[in-house]
Amino acid sequence: MANLNINIGKLQLKNPVLTASGTFGYGTEYSDFMDISRIGGIIVKGTTLRDRQGNPYPRMAETPSGMLNAVGLQNKGVDYFIENIYPTVKDVDTNIIVNVSGSTIEDYIITAEKLNDLDRIPGIELNISCPNVKEGGMAFGTSCISAAEVVKRVRRAYKNDLMVKLSPNVTDISEIARAVEAEGADSVSLINTLLGMAIDSEKRRPILSTITGGLSGPAVKPIALRMVWQVAQAVKIPVIGLGGIMNAADAIEFILAGASGIQIGTANFIDPTVSIKVIDGINDYLDRHGFKSITDIIGALE
């Protein structure tokens, strides 16, 4: 049994496996299938200041080895989260992290402030990379200036762990990572979805109501892995890698590329218990290769 404990920024995790925002609900949707407290951390749905209905149906298109989504941050708002959802998840023995999104910087700040005082929420993931909303979202994450500005202002307002989720839809992701590091981000997570499109040739129409959407799943893994490797070399804060992880071998590739933790997204839809299998698989890998701790293989690419 290797030591899987890892500290990432201000977070203390029992293992490096987290579930990605928007793909694991609030965690409780999965508790029929497994003991969700075994997961290192659960990043809940994208949460905004006010209630959002999201985009019209259809919001999903299956693609080769992946999927496009255009959910558009449907959620009932941060106050609803605090009053109705927090009580149902606060006793789960894992790190519950809230993914925060907004249309304006003020939205981000107020939402983060409201989450400051929840004892059992050790951190937030700042989503400056959602490709599916008209205002805000990815717009903040695709320029160094606006990414730095939103992180700076939220950093002043939020005292616990601040993970910043980066968009791959940029020319140089390392620059953005450095910009948010300079403003006090505790860690960066990447990648959010890649902007894509699907067309129904029979109907001569786009499949998604929004025409474009975010691509995820194994199709994006090589791009995600390359970006994690680049960012890990560019910043000193920890990097959390995600994009197309389907099994323990995929997860270990990200860790070798420099990630201190990994997130599992789309794979939860195919196997709701995949995160547990990845945790066990990482442990087996460490034992098999004679490593005592997960920290021995972070960035250990030869």
Add this chain to the structure above:
Amino acid sequence: MKKFMLDLIVKKNETLNNQYSLLILTSPEKLPEMLPGQFVEVRVDNSPSTFLRRPISINYVDYEKNELWLLIQIVGDGTRKMCELKEGEVLNLLIPLGNSFSLPENKAAKLLLVGGGVGIAPLLFMGSYLKERGYSCSFLLGGRSKDNLLQLCEFERFGDVYTTTEDGSHGERGFVTQHSLLNGSNFDLIYTCGPTPMMKAVASYATKTGTNCEVSLENTMACGIGSCLCCVTDTTEGHLCVCTEGPVFNITKLKWQI
């Protein structure tokens, strides 16, 4: 209701015609309890173009024989692979998912189950469930031609069966909503599942006649358990997930233009 991820074994794969197969699944263990209207999410292996699970209605459950029936229409690679499964092969399912059709309080209520194409699938289970509980019901089933009318003998075990085909090869010619049965009788509750235009026509008939009506929707899904929010339909309560708040909705809750 607790959900499970189970490996079920193909006991029989019966080809009904070149478009449809009936998959009979079983397990060494007792199958979980399921309700009519619920569905399963099937993982399709060995089909590179089938990445996500496929939602399929529960067609029938035989608790005595420990059998779960799935009625499959071939529309793409995923459903084709399911129809090619051999006896003894294993199929991984999330089960049971979604809500169910509601039961009227009055056992004497006049109930009509209207199905079209592969949408008849959940109605067979509902018919058996109703009969077991002392209700009586009628089935009105429609298809393009007689090849699209499936499981008629099975339906006859649970109630009167009326049919329509567009080419007149079985029953009355036309669409289900043109069947003469709908002229004379008054029903208390209609359950329907099938192509959206058919369900909308049924919903419109129900609205006009003031009949209570439940429809079962087939939105495309990714997770099937309420975590991705991809499968929503617009309702009087906002966007609701078809996989958890549905697939069965009362038409008064939907924002259909009918």
